[in-house]
Amino acid sequence: MTARPANAHQARLLRLLRDGGPTSRARLGDRMDLSRSRLAVETDRLLETGLVVADGLAASRGGRRSHNIRLAPGLRFLGVDVGATSIDVAVTSAELEILGHLNQPMDVREGPVAVFEQVLAMAAKLRATGVAEGFDGAGIGVPGPVRFPEGVPVAPPIMPGWDGFPVREALSQELGCPVMVDNDVNLMAMGEQHAGVARSVQDFLCVKIGTGIGCGIVVGGEVYRGTTGSAGDIGHIQVESGPQKRQCACGNRGCLEAHFGGAALARDAEEAARCGRSPELAARLESAGRLSAADVAAAAAAGDTACLELIRAGGNRTGQVIAGLVSFFNPALVVIAGGVTGLGHTLLASIRTQVYRQSLPLATGNLPIVLGELGPVAGVTGAARLISDHLFAPA
Amino acid sequence: MTARPANAHQARLLRLLRDGGPTSRARLGDRMDLSRSRLAVETDRLLETGLVVADGLAASRGGRRSHNIRLAPGLRFLGVDVGATSIDVAVTSAELEILGHLNQPMDVREGPVAVFEQVLAMAAKLRATGVAEGFDGAGIGVPGPVRFPEGVPVAPPIMPGWDGFPVREALSQELGCPVMVDNDVNLMAMGEQHAGVARSVQDFLCVKIGTGIGCGIVVGGEVYRGTTGSAGDIGHIQVESGPQKRQCACGNRGCLEAHFGGAALARDAEEAARCGRSPELAARLESAGRLSAADVAAAAAAGDTACLELIRAGGNRTGQVIAGLVSFFNPALVVIAGGVTGLGHTLLASIRTQVYRQSLPLATGNLPIVLGELGPVAGVTGAARLISDHLFAPA
Numbered sequence: 001m002t003a004r005p006a007n008a009h010q011a012r013l014l015r016l017l018r019d020g021g022p023t024s025r026a027r028l029g030d031r032m033d034l035s036r037s038r039l040a041v042e043t044d045r046l047l048e049t050g051l052v053v054a055d056g057l058a059a060s061r062g063g064r065r066s067h068n069i070r071l072a073p074g075l076r077f078l079g080v081d082v083g084a085t086s087i088d089v090a091v092t093s094a095e096l097e098i099l100g101h102l103n104q105p106m107d108v109r110e111g112p113v114a115v116f117e118q119v120l121a122m123a124a125k126l127r128a129t130g131v132a133e134g135f136d137g138a139g140i141g142v143p144g145p146v147r148f149p150e151g152v153p154v155a156p157p158i159m160p161g162w163d164g165f166p167v168r169e170a171l172s173q174e175l176g177c178p179v180m181v182d183n184d185v186n187l188m189a190m191g192e193q194h195a196g197v198a199r200s201v202q203d204f205l206c207v208k209i210g211t212g213i214g215c216g217i218v219v220g221g222e223v224y225r226g227t228t229g230s231a232g233d234i235g236h237i238q239v240e241s242g243p244q245k246r247q248c249a250c251g252n253r254g255c256l257e258a259h260f261g262g263a264a265l266a267r268d269a270e271e272a273a274r275c276g277r278s279p280e281l282a283a284r285l286e287s288a289g290r291l292s293a294a295d296v297a298a299a300a301a302a303g304d305t306a307c308l309e310l311i312r313a314g315g316n317r318t319g320q321v322i323a324g325l326v327s328f329f330n331p332a333l334v335v336i337a338g339g340v341t342g343l344g345h346t347l348l349a350s351i352r353t354q355v356y357r358q359s360l361p362l363a364t365g366n367l368p369i370v371l372g373e374l375g376p377v378a379g380v381t382g383a384a385r386l387i388s389d390h391l392f393a394p395a
Numbered sequence: 396m397t398a399r400p401a402n403a404h405q406a407r408l409l410r411l412l413r414d415g416g417p418t419s420r421a422r423l424g425d426r427m428d429l430s431r432s433r434l435a436v437e438t439d440r441l442l443e444t445g446l447v448v449a450d451g452l453a454a455s456r457g458g459r460r461s462h463n464i465r466l467a468p469g470l471r472f473l474g475v476d477v478g479a480t481s482i483d484v485a486v487t488s489a490e491l492e493i494l495g496h497l498n499q500p501m502d503v504r505e506g507p508v509a510v511f512e513q514v515l516a517m518a519a520k521l522r523a524t525g526v527a528e529g530f531d532g533a534g535i536g537v538p539g540p541v542r543f544p545e546g547v548p549v550a551p552p553i554m555p556g557w558d559g560f561p562v563r564e565a566l567s568q569e570l571g572c573p574v575m576v577d578n579d580v581n582l583m584a585m586g587e588q589h590a591g592v593a594r595s596v597q598d599f600l601c602v603k604i605g606t607g608i609g610c611g612i613v614v615g616g617e618v619y620r621g622t623t624g625s626a627g628d629i630g631h632i633q634v635e636s637g638p639q640k641r642q643c644a645c646g647n648r649g650c651l652e653a654h655f656g657g658a659a660l661a662r663d664a665e666e667a668a669r670c671g672r673s674p675e676l677a678a679r680l681e682s683a684g685r686l687s688a689a690d691v692a693a694a695a696a697a698g699d700t701a702c703l704e705l706i707r708a709g710g711n712r713t714g715q716v717i718a719g720l721v722s723f724f725n726p727a728l729v730v731i732a733g734g735v736t737g738l739g740h741t742l743l744a745s746i747r748t749q750v751y752r753q754s755l756p757l758a759t760g761n762l763p764i765v766l767g768e769l770g771p772v773a774g775v776t777g778a779a780r781l782i783s784d785h786l787f788a789p790a
Contacts, residue, residue: 145757155757203622215723219614226725227598230757237719238753242637250755324632324719328610330621358633360645362540362550362625 003049004395009034009042014051014392017071019194021095022055026066043069051075071095076131077387078138078175080119081184081379083339084108084158084211084262087115089122090380091132096194096388098377099131108143111161112170120174135177137391139383140167141184143212145230151181154229157250158212180386184208185232186223187382188372189216192335194385196373204331206372207234207322208338209347211262215325234325235261239317256321260314262293262340268310269296278306297342311343315350322351322369323358330363337372344371398444399790404429404437409446409466409787414589416490417450417465438464446470466490471526472782473533473570475514476579476774478734479503479553479606479657482510484517485775486527491589491783493772494526503538506556507565515569530572532786534778535562536579538607540625546576549624552645553607575781579603580627581618582777583767584611587730589780591768600726601767602629602717603733604742606657610720629720630656634712651716655709657688657735663705664691673701692737706738710745717746717764718753725758732767739766 005011009032016031017023029039046052047069055068071094081088085108090101102122106115119140126132144156151168153159172179189206192198198206198218206216215232217224225231235257236250245254246264258264269291273281280299285291300307322334334355336348352369372378400406404427411426412418424434441447442464450463466489476483480503485496497517501510514535521527539551546563548554567574584601587593593601593613601611610627612619620626630652631645640649641659653659664686668676675694680686695702717729729750731743747764767773 155755157755217723219619224614226758227727227762228725228757228760230755231723231725233722233725233755233758234719236753236755237722238715241715252753320633320636321719324629324716325723327628327632328612328626328720328723330623330626330628332622358631358647360550360552360625360628360631362623363621363628365623367622 003051005051005392006045007042007394009038010046011393013042013046014071015389017052017069018095018388018392022068022070024066024068028069074133075136076134077384078123078132078135078177079380079383079387080123080138080140081187081383082106082108082115082119082140082142083184083379084143087118087122088376088380089119089126090377090384091123091126091135092381092384094136094388096381096384098381100126100129101377101380102126103376108159109161112165112167116171116174119171123175135175137178137180137387138171138175139180139182139187139386140171141182141187141379141383142167143184143210143214145228145233146181146183146225147229148182148225151179153181178387178391180390182223182383182386183214183216183225183229183232184379185214185216186225187216187380187386188337188378189218189335189382190223190385191374191378191380191382192337192372193218193221193382195381196335196378197370198333198335201333203329204333204335205322205325205329206335206337207318209261209318209336209340210338212257213261213318213338217329234321237321237324239320256317260317265293265296265310265314265340266291269293269299269307272306272310278304280304281307293340294342297344300343300346308346311346312350315343315347316354318347319351319354320358323355326355326359326363326367331367334367334369335372336369337374337378398446400446400787401440402437402789404433405441406788408437408441410784412447412464412466413490413783413787417463419461419463421461423464469528470531471529472779473518473527473530473572474775474778474782475518475533475535476582476778477501477503477510477514477535477537478579478774479538482513482517483771483775484514484521485772485779486518486521486530487776487779489531489783491776491779493776495521495524496772496775497521498771503554504556507560507562511566511569514566518570530570532573532575532782533566533570534575534577534582534781535566536577536582536774536778537562538579538605538609540623540628541576541578541620542624543577543620546574548576573782573786575785577618577778577781578609578611578620578624578627579774580609580611581620582611582775582781583732583773584613584730584777585618585780586769586773586775586777587732587767588613588616588777590776591730591773592765593728593730596728598724598726599728599730600717600720600724601730601732602713604656604713604731604735605733607652608656608713608733612724629716632716632719634715651712655712660688660691660705660709660735661686664688664694664702667701667705673699675699676702688735689737692739695738695741703741706741707745710738710742711749713742714746714749715753718750721750721754721758721762726762729762729764730767731764732769732773 055070075094153162213235236255238254240254246258248255248258272278273285450465470489474485548557608630631650633649635649641653643650643653667673668680
């Protein structure tokens with residue numbers, strides 16, 4: 001894809017076709033607030049670039065039947081979601097439908113070179129299945145703050161070796177297409193906004209509870225990234241001030257992430273197994289040698305009270321932080337997403353209890369707090385959306 | 396002022412003239428990204444409406460000298476800031492310069508009818524000084540959440556009698572001009588943005604510590620009000636979970652406002668006076684019969700250790716909340732404003748210590764935390780700005 005929209009009208013047309021699929025010229029006219037002749041001019045120019053193609057006649061609305069147009073069916077985006085412990089790679093159509101998706105374990109601490117090698121291998125494997133010949137653009141999320149205009153991670157606490165690495169430039173050279181980089185949590189929010197539970201919501205928070213904890217902030221339909229790209233970094237909000245507060249990887253003590261999230265939960269689960277508080281976890285630890293949040297979820301589902309207590313305590317602490325954010329930000333929706341959502345409704349109930357108890361009724365009256373809908377494809381969908389937003393904007 | 400800008404270009408021209416004062420056509424051309432002929436057309440139309448007038452020749456930039464234009468010198472805005480315990484009313488020019496300003500004590504709990512009577516009396520008094528014949532528009536701030544599009548306070552905890560009162564409509568009828576209503580903290584943020592310490596800052600927080608505590612949120616240069624108008628309601632974020640937590644007026648316990656702010660400080664000061672911890676406060680209580688934040692400030696300035704301790708403890712709690720907001724929102728600037736800023740640098744130092752200690756370096760590295768510059772005219776300046784934004788927008 002070498003062509004780009006020449007003006008804001010063409011960009012808007014491309015985004016409408018991305019979000020709505022094949023659409024008649026008549027219906028586009030209704031939505032664009034453009035004169036019929038101007039719409040025809042802009043559409044014809046897009047058809048000339050090849051970004052848009054004719055797609056048969058639309059259903060009749062009375063009178064002459066209108067022609068459908070759609071985005072070029074051969075356009076392909078690559079969505080990459082680098083997590084702390086695994087990588088998701090997906091190929092999407094121009095309408096951001098997932099055509100192929102792979103997930104592989106990978107420790108982000110192995111550094112950008114090793115991670116890129118694996119990303120490229122996964123992309124090649126997807127291409128070999130025939131879903132794509134090449135990529136017209138790629139979006140990639142990384143689990144840390146990103147200086148967004150340059151696409152460079154900056155001082156990411158859990159990503160040694162990545163600080164200042166030119167992710168955007170390097171990946172763009174390897175793939176031979178434009179690349180955009182963002183924080184993984186922002187992409188998850190964009191994914192849920194595009195195709196998940198936050199569709200058409202303008203102001204919402206998407207709290208990701210994975211290995212760590214972060215928050216995507218959407219204001220007026222756009223991701224808000226903050227002054228230095230670190231907005232939403234709620235894992236390091238203090239939740240404990242007493243003697244119970246724990247050392248966090250960031251150097252402080254008492255941060256939310258030190259007390260909850262995948263890493264904290266695995267550590268607490270191993271402690272519960274070792275000190276005899278959970279026979280279920282002890283059995284799992286003995287057979288696997290280590291525990292994860294998934295073990296806590298499984299044991300809790302089997303009725304293990306120690307695990308239920310761990311989830312409740314974590315949900316309470318997370319809910320306490322979210323209650324503050326709800327008072328501050330007054331969102332229309334809070335989405336809870338990420339790997340730890342396997343903990344399900346016990347977690348959700350604890351979070352809801354804290355928020356509804358602590359925040360004022362005016363902020364919580366019509367506030368849904370819900371689990372994300374897209375699971376493992378939220379991040380890659382958001383990544384494809386990110387690059388399509390970039391490409392479907394005036395050059 | 397019956398004329399309104401006919402399109403976005405005219406609106407932009409009016410705002411540039413408001414913010415920059417008299418300006419030459421040549422300089423407006425540089426800033427507007429409009430063709431010379433189009434600029435001339437739009438400027439001439441504004442001259443015809445009378446919103447804009449010629450203002451002599453500009454200084455030479457070489458070649459033919461350009462004509463200055465400016466906003467009509469007779470335009471007058473009324474800015475009203477209703478606080479919990481006092482009312483500020485000011486008259487401004489079209490460039491939002493304060494031409495006259497009055498402050499009078501008033502308890503907002505006396506209800507909208509009594510408050511409006513006083514506001515109108517103050518406005519009449521200002522008019523009688525000759526600074527205004529009438530008003531082209533008025534902005535008013537109230538100390539509680541506002542349903543912004545309708546200009547109606549909604550469930551304001553410290554304003555009994557105001558819930559659902561049609562402030563915008565009622566005041567507009569009384570004054571005979573357009574009125575816009577907002578939360579007082581949002582107006583304070585807009586005031587500091589227009590003429591104070593936040594000039595030209597796009598993303599910042601303005602924390603007002605008055606009788607209560609609230610926060611104005613500016614995103615991309617615009618006030619963010621939240622889904623139901625309650626964004627920034629940080630006075631009810633919980634700061635205490637242990638046995639020390641205090642009952643708050645909102646019905647919860649442990650809220651920031653229950654532990655700090657003008658009301659909490661007055662109560663703590665009276666307690667310190669009565670139980671012998673502060674001879675200085677005891678003397679003031681005996682002579683005045685009651686204490687306020689101003690007494691604490693004066694006693695602290697005289698070296699009273701109990702008062703210094705009260706300020707430090709309050710600053711620590713406020714700083715703890717702001718630290719969380721800084722991690723979440725990653726602002727470019729934090730402004731501390733409101734009546735309690737009389738507590739000065741002891742308060743600021745405690746807040747800074749907490750934020751710089753608790754938030755990550757990426758968010759605090761270049762983050763100034765400063766006192767507001769405008770003091771008692773921040774709110775009325777923001778109120779005038781609010782109505783001018785409304786009037787200087789396409790009708």
